[in-house]
Amino acid sequence: MTTPIRYEFIKTCKQTGARLGRVHTPHGTFDTPTFMPVGTLATVKTMSPEELQDMNANIILSNTYHLWLRPGEDIIREAGGLHKFMNWDGAILTDSGGFQVFSLSDMREIKEEGVHFRNHLSGEKLFLSPERAMQIQNALGSDIMMAFDECPPYPATYDYMKASVERTSRWAERCLQAHERKDVQGLFGIIQGGEYEELRKQSAQDLVSLDFPGYAVGGLSVGEPKDVMNRVLEFTTPLMPTNKPRYLMGVGSPDSLIDGAIRGIDMFDCVLPTRIARNGTCMTSNGRLVVRNAKYARDFSPIDENCDCHVCKNYTRAYIRHLIKCNETYGFRLTTYHNLYFLLKLMEQVRNAIREDRLGDFREAFFEQYGLNQPNAKNF
Amino acid sequence: MTTPIRYEFIKTCKQTGARLGRVHTPHGTFDTPTFMPVGTLATVKTMSPEELQDMNANIILSNTYHLWLRPGEDIIREAGGLHKFMNWDGAILTDSGGFQVFSLSDMREIKEEGVHFRNHLSGEKLFLSPERAMQIQNALGSDIMMAFDECPPYPATYDYMKASVERTSRWAERCLQAHERKDVQGLFGIIQGGEYEELRKQSAQDLVSLDFPGYAVGGLSVGEPKDVMNRVLEFTTPLMPTNKPRYLMGVGSPDSLIDGAIRGIDMFDCVLPTRIARNGTCMTSNGRLVVRNAKYARDFSPIDENCDCHVCKNYTRAYIRHLIKCNETYGFRLTTYHNLYFLLKLMEQVRNAIREDRLGDFREAFFEQYGLNQPNAKNF
Numbered sequence: 187m188t189t190p191i192r193y194e195f196i197k198t199c200k201q202t203g204a205r206l207g208r209v210h211t212p213h214g215t216f217d218t219p220t221f222m223p224v225g226t227l228a229t230v231k232t233m234s235p236e237e238l239q240d241m242n243a244n245i246i247l248s249n250t251y252h253l254w255l256r257p258g259e260d261i262i263r264e265a266g267g268l269h270k271f272m273n274w275d276g277a278i279l280t281d282s283g284g285f286q287v288f289s290l291s292d293m294r295e296i297k298e299e300g301v302h303f304r305n306h307l308s309g310e311k312l313f314l315s316p317e318r319a320m321q322i323q324n325a326l327g328s329d330i331m332m333a334f335d336e337c338p339p340y341p342a343t344y345d346y347m348k349a350s351v352e353r354t355s356r357w358a359e360r361c362l363q364a365h366e367r368k369d370v371q372g373l374f375g376i377i378q379g380g381e382y383e384e385l386r387k388q389s390a391q392d393l394v395s396l397d398f399p400g401y402a403v404g405g406l407s408v409g410e411p412k413d414v415m416n417r418v419l420e421f422t423t424p425l426m427p428t429n430k431p432r433y434l435m436g437v438g439s440p441d442s443l444i445d446g447a448i449r450g451i452d453m454f455d456c457v458l459p460t461r462i463a464r465n466g467t468c469m470t471s472n473g474r475l476v477v478r479n480a481k482y483a484r485d486f487s488p489i490d491e492n493c494d495c496h497v498c499k500n501y502t503r504a505y506i507r508h509l510i511k512c513n514e515t516y517g518f519r520l521t522t523y524h525n526l527y528f529l530l531k532l533m534e535q536v537r538n539a540i541r542e543d544r545l546g547d548f549r550e551a552f553f554e555q556y557g558l559n560q561p562n563a564k565n566f
Numbered sequence: 567m568t569t570p571i572r573y574e575f576i577k578t579c580k581q582t583g584a585r586l587g588r589v590h591t592p593h594g595t596f597d598t599p600t601f602m603p604v605g606t607l608a609t610v611k612t613m614s615p616e617e618l619q620d621m622n623a624n625i626i627l628s629n630t631y632h633l634w635l636r637p638g639e640d641i642i643r644e645a646g647g648l649h650k651f652m653n654w655d656g657a658i659l660t661d662s663g664g665f666q667v668f669s670l671s672d673m674r675e676i677k678e679e680g681v682h683f684r685n686h687l688s689g690e691k692l693f694l695s696p697e698r699a700m701q702i703q704n705a706l707g708s709d710i711m712m713a714f715d716e717c718p719p720y721p722a723t724y725d726y727m728k729a730s731v732e733r734t735s736r737w738a739e740r741c742l743q744a745h746e747r748k749d750v751q752g753l754f755g756i757i758q759g760g761e762y763e764e765l766r767k768q769s770a771q772d773l774v775s776l777d778f779p780g781y782a783v784g785g786l787s788v789g790e791p792k793d794v795m796n797r798v799l800e801f802t803t804p805l806m807p808t809n810k811p812r813y814l815m816g817v818g819s820p821d822s823l824i825d826g827a828i829r830g831i832d833m834f835d836c837v838l839p840t841r842i843a844r845n846g847t848c849m850t851s852n853g854r855l856v857v858r859n860a861k862y863a864r865d866f867s868p869i870d871e872n873c874d875c876h877v878c879k880n881y882t883r884a885y886i887r888h889l890i891k892c893n894e895t896y897g898f899r900l901t902t903y904h905n906l907y908f909l910l911k912l913m914e915q916v917r918n919a920i921r922e923d924r925l926g927d928f929r930e931a932f933f934e935q936y937g938l939n940q941p942n943a944k945n946f
């Protein structure tokens with residue numbers, strides 16, 4: 187299949203099997219494993235494109251469902267596509283809208299043709315289908331589009347999941363056929379199947395036979411324990427082509443990024459770092475730090491003394507706490523910047539460790555310092 | 567009096583009498599006439615210090631009352647002062663807290679010793695006096711401090727105003743005595759007197775005799791018509807020393823900045839440009855533009871085609887409208903940046919016009935293009 191998305195494999199980590207690579211897109215390349223900041227409504231909340239570039243974000247994710255509702259894909263098409271609309275020159279991945287249809291709307295009806303549901307803002311009746319999801323993403327002009335899939339609830343029975351996987355495969359084929367800009371946008375398939383190895387196998391076989399330029403693992407990070415996620419990855423990634431990028435959807439806690447990379451994942455996205463930032467919680471080399479807590483009122487040290495980001499070089503916990511307590515936007519800018527920088531830096535450290543065949547050692551040291559080895563550890 | 571604030575007079579505009587000058591402070595110099603962005607809670611809402619520098623803001627204003635309540639002046643003193651606390655290396659002017667005591671609190675009792683009132687956030691009983699206002703501003707470490715004055719309501723009777731002016735003069739003397747860091751912070755006096763020429767004269771004489779390094783005109787922009795403000799300025803600025811800066815408090819609409827400069831004012835501040843920005847309203851060379859309006863949904867031109875700011879060079883009305891409609895912080899960043907840039911650029915144009923003895927011509931052309939000459943024109 188013609189595609190503008192190309193995966194360049196560099197090496198595997200001898201200690202863990204993690205992959206080092208690079209993905210080429212119409213809007214530049216990015217090194218993998220990588221983390222993609224989420225820009226739901228054509229903006230990574232509080233951040234400028236220049237700040238994202240500063241922290242070495244080369245690809246961001248944006249949400250088809252949200253942009254479809256506001257401002258509508260027509261306006262973005264008329265603007266010249268999402269890159270121009272939001273003044274972002276790097277790569278963009280858009281999801282299919284499926285996840286939001288299943289998570290935000292409680293009035294939905296799944297049929298073979300697609301999903302009928304209600305707008306979570308206005309209550310208006312809407313319909314999303316493989317064809318419509320492609321049409322919207324073609325209008326947005328993202329570098330990487332995602333196939334429209336069903337995201338089944340967790341847990342789901344084997345029978346429900348089997349029917350869902352089969353429908354998702356039929357929908358994937360319809361997506362391929364509906365995709366009208368194959369020369370400038372790449373379409374990824376999404377492997378579903380919950381925790382059932384049989385169904386993951388069936389889903390992977392179906393989708394791999396359709397020859398997408400990349401594949402995602404969907405239906406994880408939906409409430410299942412971490413060891414279930416890791417086990418599913420262990421039997422799913424070997425089913426995925428080695429010459430194409432592998433994307434684990436909705437994962438952004440430091441431990442899961444490392445553990446996903448070890449299981450052969452190349453790309454991750456999650457709202458976690460930006461969402462907790464707006465609540466005054468930071469990721470640091472010594473674990474999570476709730477900077478809005480009273481104990482930081484007179485703490486004139488940086489968020490993370492081991493971080494070399496612009497925020498940690500120039501601002502104190504006391505100042506950031508003050509801003510956040512006063513609901514000042516600039517406080518959220520500072521915590522958001524630091525958290526994204528922290529995760530992007532973590533992925534750089536992961537890539538360096540793969541290059542030097544020591545990702546296992548890196549994992550041990552990181553988990554220890556972050557406090558993940560402690561009983562009842564919070565994982566972000 | 568020893569003072570670190572020095573006014574350097576350059577020239578007057580032959581066409582209007584406006585002054586071109588420069589003010590030297592412990593944190594750099596700024597050219598006058600100038601506009602000071604307001605950073606109420608130790609942040610100019612949504613903006614970074616780097617962005618303020620980019621737009622040539624060399625002095626900002628911060629509010630003593632708000633910082634006293636949150637985070638408290640002790641924390642800022644411990645941080646090494648307000649400059650360090652907020653990572654701003656330029657000059658800072660702090661008001662005295664008086665204005666907020668009179669405008670935010672409805673339970674207040676004015677006595678000779680000071681003002682008893684209630685915290686507008688918690689209802690807690692508080693007391694502010696000349697001595698306390700100096701103590702707080704000394705802790706903040708602003709380059710320019712303001713004397714604690716009474717801000718009488720508008721309109722006020724002659725008798726009320728006369729008593730108030732006399733008390734403000736006595737308070738000014740107490741401020742001078744209480745100010746403990748005269749070598750590194752300059753204290754400005756505030757001339758009151760409402761629209762009564764006699765009382766402005768009395769207030770100016772009292773304060774000029776105390777030899778402050780700069781003087782403000784207070785009690786304007788409190789609801790009076792523009793022609794009243796202009797008339798008061800016409801008989802007040804001649805009462806002020808020519809070798810010291812003159813500051814008109816709380817004024818930020820483009821017409822009043824120009825008209826104030828023409829009447830000999832050097833410094834202005836106002837929340838107007840930042841406040842209206844957060845409501846989706848922009849100042850442009852062709853007048854105000856409410857970018858959140860539906861008619862801009864598909865308008866891919868910049869906020870102001872004649873503006874060369876970073877926002878106007880990179881973003882469209884359609885994108886900014888989308889962000890603001892979605893309540894996205896980045897939208898408020900963009901409108902705030904543009905509005906502040908617009909006013910700072912306007913002041914640069916005013917200075918250039920003074921230098922070339924054509925501020926009267928500039929005023930005419932600006933008013934015409936901005937729409938200020940139209941009947942019922944909005945002035946921002």
Ligand SMILES: [Zn+2]
Pocket residue numbers: 489490493494495496497498499524527
């Ligand atoms: Zn940092």
Ligand SMILES: [Zn+2]
Pocket residue numbers: 869870873874875876877878879904907
């Ligand atoms: Zn502009």
